[in-house]
Amino acid sequence: MSNDYVKMWKDLGLDIDAHDALLGVLGNAYTDIYLAQKNRPEGMDYFNFVMSEVHGLRIKELIDEKAQGRKIIGSYCVFVPEEIALAANATLIGLCSGADFAMEEVEKYLPRNTCALIKSAMGFKLGKVCPYLEASDMVVGENTCDGKKKAYESLGELMENLYVMDLPQMKSTQGRALLRAEYERFKDAVEALTGVKIISESLKSAIQTVNAKRSALHRLAKLRKADPAPISGLDALLANQVSFYDNPARFTESVNKICDELETRIAEKKGALPEKTPRIIVSGCPMAVPNWKFPWIVETSGGVIVGEESCVGERGCRNLTDDSGESVEQMMEAITDRYYKVDCAIFTPNQDRLNHITEMVEEYQADGVIHYGLQFCQPYLMESIPVEKALEEKDIPTLRIETDYGMEDVGQLKTRVEAFIEQLK
Amino acid sequence: MSNDYVKMWKDLGLDIDAHDALLGVLGNAYTDIYLAQKNRPEGMDYFNFVMSEVHGLRIKELIDEKAQGRKIIGSYCVFVPEEIALAANATLIGLCSGADFAMEEVEKYLPRNTCALIKSAMGFKLGKVCPYLEASDMVVGENTCDGKKKAYESLGELMENLYVMDLPQMKSTQGRALLRAEYERFKDAVEALTGVKIISESLKSAIQTVNAKRSALHRLAKLRKADPAPISGLDALLANQVSFYDNPARFTESVNKICDELETRIAEKKGALPEKTPRIIVSGCPMAVPNWKFPWIVETSGGVIVGEESCVGERGCRNLTDDSGESVEQMMEAITDRYYKVDCAIFTPNQDRLNHITEMVEEYQADGVIHYGLQFCQPYLMESIPVEKALEEKDIPTLRIETDYGMEDVGQLKTRVEAFIEQLK
Numbered sequence: 001m002s003n004d005y006v007k008m009w010k011d012l013g014l015d016i017d018a019h020d021a022l023l024g025v026l027g028n029a030y031t032d033i034y035l036a037q038k039n040r041p042e043g044m045d046y047f048n049f050v051m052s053e054v055h056g057l058r059i060k061e062l063i064d065e066k067a068q069g070r071k072i073i074g075s076y077c078v079f080v081p082e083e084i085a086l087a088a089n090a091t092l093i094g095l096c097s098g099a100d101f102a103m104e105e106v107e108k109y110l111p112r113n114t115c116a117l118i119k120s121a122m123g124f125k126l127g128k129v130c131p132y133l134e135a136s137d138m139v140v141g142e143n144t145c146d147g148k149k150k151a152y153e154s155l156g157e158l159m160e161n162l163y164v165m166d167l168p169q170m171k172s173t174q175g176r177a178l179l180r181a182e183y184e185r186f187k188d189a190v191e192a193l194t195g196v197k198i199i200s201e202s203l204k205s206a207i208q209t210v211n212a213k214r215s216a217l218h219r220l221a222k223l224r225k226a227d228p229a230p231i232s233g234l235d236a237l238l239a240n241q242v243s244f245y246d247n248p249a250r251f252t253e254s255v256n257k258i259c260d261e262l263e264t265r266i267a268e269k270k271g272a273l274p275e276k277t278p279r280i281i282v283s284g285c286p287m288a289v290p291n292w293k294f295p296w297i298v299e300t301s302g303g304v305i306v307g308e309e310s311c312v313g314e315r316g317c318r319n320l321t322d323d324s325g326e327s328v329e330q331m332m333e334a335i336t337d338r339y340y341k342v343d344c345a346i347f348t349p350n351q352d353r354l355n356h357i358t359e360m361v362e363e364y365q366a367d368g369v370i371h372y373g374l375q376f377c378q379p380y381l382m383e384s385i386p387v388e389k390a391l392e393e394k395d396i397p398t399l400r401i402e403t404d405y406g407m408e409d410v411g412q413l414k415t416r417v418e419a420f421i422e423q424l425k
Numbered sequence: 426m427s428n429d430y431v432k433m434w435k436d437l438g439l440d441i442d443a444h445d446a447l448l449g450v451l452g453n454a455y456t457d458i459y460l461a462q463k464n465r466p467e468g469m470d471y472f473n474f475v476m477s478e479v480h481g482l483r484i485k486e487l488i489d490e491k492a493q494g495r496k497i498i499g500s501y502c503v504f505v506p507e508e509i510a511l512a513a514n515a516t517l518i519g520l521c522s523g524a525d526f527a528m529e530e531v532e533k534y535l536p537r538n539t540c541a542l543i544k545s546a547m548g549f550k551l552g553k554v555c556p557y558l559e560a561s562d563m564v565v566g567e568n569t570c571d572g573k574k575k576a577y578e579s580l581g582e583l584m585e586n587l588y589v590m591d592l593p594q595m596k597s598t599q600g601r602a603l604l605r606a607e608y609e610r611f612k613d614a615v616e617a618l619t620g621v622k623i624i625s626e627s628l629k630s631a632i633q634t635v636n637a638k639r640s641a642l643h644r645l646a647k648l649r650k651a652d653p654a655p656i657s658g659l660d661a662l663l664a665n666q667v668s669f670y671d672n673p674a675r676f677t678e679s680v681n682k683i684c685d686e687l688e689t690r691i692a693e694k695k696g697a698l699p700e701k702t703p704r705i706i707v708s709g710c711p712m713a714v715p716n717w718k719f720p721w722i723v724e725t726s727g728g729v730i731v732g733e734e735s736c737v738g739e740r741g742c743r744n745l746t747d748d749s750g751e752s753v754e755q756m757m758e759a760i761t762d763r764y765y766k767v768d769c770a771i772f773t774p775n776q777d778r779l780n781h782i783t784e785m786v787e788e789y790q791a792d793g794v795i796h797y798g799l800q801f802c803q804p805y806l807m808e809s810i811p812v813e814k815a816l817e818e819k820d821i822p823t824l825r826i827e828t829d830y831g832m833e834d835v836g837q838l839k840t841r842v843e844a845f846i847e848q849l850k
Binding site for chain 2: 108109110111113114143145146147149150151152153154164166167169170172173174175177178181182345346348349350375376378379381382383384385386402
């Protein structure tokens with residue numbers, strides 16, 4: 001790494017030794033898991049570059065934006081509307097929570113029986129290894145699950161700029177009103193942070209930018225209907241992961257370029273994995289960078305992932321925001337409508353999610369569903385039982401797995417996944 | 426048990442063999458834990474009788490009420506306003522969730538890593554052993570924690586009469602509006618169930634009935650300030666537990682009678698346990714009948730419990746409802762105000778609870794606090810860490826324990842509790 005980056009990281013207050021160690025692990029994992037894949041689309045070179053510069057060039061861009069007076073907003077959840085941040089001339093980035101870090105310190109703040117994602121978010125703060133978090137002028141927490149809701153109380157003690165967004169638990173008149181009011185409050189907070197008043201032009205433009213990004217991701221998703229799948233699940237997941245922190249316009253262009261290439265590959269019947277490879281939908285908890293463990297297991301065990309029913313996947317990108325409104329008020333309503341459709345397991349009841357999983361199986365011609373649950377993630381683990389029942393009633397083979405970010409269970413998981421895929425052939 | 430009861434249980438659809446087994450365990454536990462205590466107030470004879478008839482006479486009373494057209498509403502949470510049920514001529518009862526039952530069946534519906542209280546509620550339904558549940562014309566679930574919220578989705582498939590109440594997660598304008606709207610919706614549902622329109626007279630009378638019950642419980646609580654404590658923590662807990670399903674007027678009278686007796690005992694310096702016994706506040710998760718394990722451990726390990734900072738304790742009974750309103754609307758506002766003060770760990774932030782624990786330590790002259798957490802109860806386990814930190818900053822000795830309804834950890838818990846109490850002497 002260049003010395004410029006080291007100075008930048010030091011200026012952000014990172015623990016350089018710990019950060020070096022993290023980057024080392026990340027680099028090795030990327031080499032072993034991503035670069036080891038065969039038949040990748042050429043367009044993935046963009047993501048290879050992005051990943052090689054994940055804490056370098058992209059952070060430098062953010063620092064440069066900050067120097068020009070732009071504010072950086074970090075978030076942990078797909079309920080935080082990027083449209084509002086962009087409209088106020090701020091940059092929204094998803095924060096790292098895909099690896100174990102500083103676990104001994106973390107367990108002074110959170111019970112051991114907390115899910116890996118939440119522990120990771122806390123560990124990255126305590127370990128001072130996340131330049132995105134340290135570059136953020138405002139960090140947005142949100143009341144999704146109990147685990148996150150209560151963890152933000154402790155995280156808030158470690159940072160001065162944590163803003164907590166409340167969220168509904170039911171899709172009701174009051175639930176929607178709460179979401180609408182919270183988005184208004186968020187808009188006010190972002191405007192106060194940036195000093196930029198959101199106007200109809202800026203909001204419309206922001207909606208269009210985010211729609212274009214989501215459309216590109218969805219275009220990529222739909223190309224995976226082909227057999228052979230033109231791109232691996234690992235690579236498609238990476239695109240979804242990078243969408244959370246890359247520059248939106250550049251990201252959209254890069255994904256569309258990959259999509260052009262994938263169309264050619266489909267016409268040539270060229271796949272990332274061979275034709276007739278058993279096709280899997282992975283459904284459940286989000287996989288944040290560098291949590292590539294489970295898709296790596298699936299795609300080295302005889303399967304190909306053709307869809308992610310996850311926040312880092314379809315749940316995050318499938319619905320667009322209506323951009324036809326003329327006033328800020330109309331567009332704020334449209335934003336609320338769009339996010340209100342997110343079928344997170346924190347909602348009760350959550351029939352939409354179940355319907356969507358079934359739709360994905362049909363649309364992507366999947367042979368089976370693996371429900372991916374992080375240990376101690378109550379909403380998704382609890383919902384996985386009715387999901388499995390409903391899918392099995394439709395004769396869709398389903399496997400429920402529960403894991404964390406550790407590598408201890410890889411052998412056991414691989415055995416289960418191989419056996420599951422074998423039955424799909 | 427009389428044959429009348431057996432017929433009644435059969436008519437309710439109970440599994441008689443399983444129910445016999447449950448009553449056997451319950452009876453033995455009561456004998457070993459409650460009747461084995463020395464120096465109990467004579468007034469506890471009422472509760473001995475109530476417990477000996479817990480699935481007998483009280484159920485017969487409910488069946489008789491039903492025969493006269495009164496409706497029975499079961500609930501699992503202190504957020505369900507008894508005032509509204511009573512005002513519509515219905516009886517509200519708390520439902521059993523204090524013992525493991527039918528665990529193999531339960532784990533087909535809920536993940537193993539679900540708290541004992543939620544598993545118990547499901548097990549009592551699947552095992553067909555709870556006459557209160559089977560006698561209920563309406564069962565009210567509520568969106569408190571993720572575990573309960575998602576469990577009601579599965580429980581709802583096993584019963585036709587489940588009603589789910591939404592609850593806020595933050596004390597905000599929108600949060601209070603949600604609670605107010607949900608209480609109005611509950612009022613409508615109860616009126617529809619009973620066919621009785623709630624009017625100002627009936628609502629005022631219901632508020633007064635519930636206030637009288639809570640005042641009696643709080644009178645009992647305050648008498649425990651004395652040293653020696655005139656009543657054991659086990660007995661005080663039992664009064665709180667029974668308050669959830671006994672006839673309110675009779676219960677209030679019986680508790681007040683015990684309070685009269687306790688005043689005499691205090692004047693005579695007569696205690697349930699000796700003077701200078703280390704005094705403990707137990708804070709955290711609720712203990713439903715017959716979950717007496719932890720207070721039994723404390724009070725056979727050299728301590729006396731002088732207060733329960735719990736839903737089955739102060740959190741459930743400490744605030745009264747203003748009964749001065751003249752209209753139904755005014756009193757519904759007062760009910761909302763009263764329940765809005767409940768400092769459950771589902772709220773974020775929840776500083777009120779922390780303040781209240783400290784107040785209780787001072788008020789009841791406690792020597793230390795034990796935080797009682799049910800394994801996998803995320804809200805209370807997560808909140809226990811800041812609770813412990815805050816109390817230790819005030820030099821209040823604190824012990825955090827995490828357990829379930831099983832007996833496997835009794836020896837280990839007893840060792841920890843004894844060591845903690847030893848340091849308080």
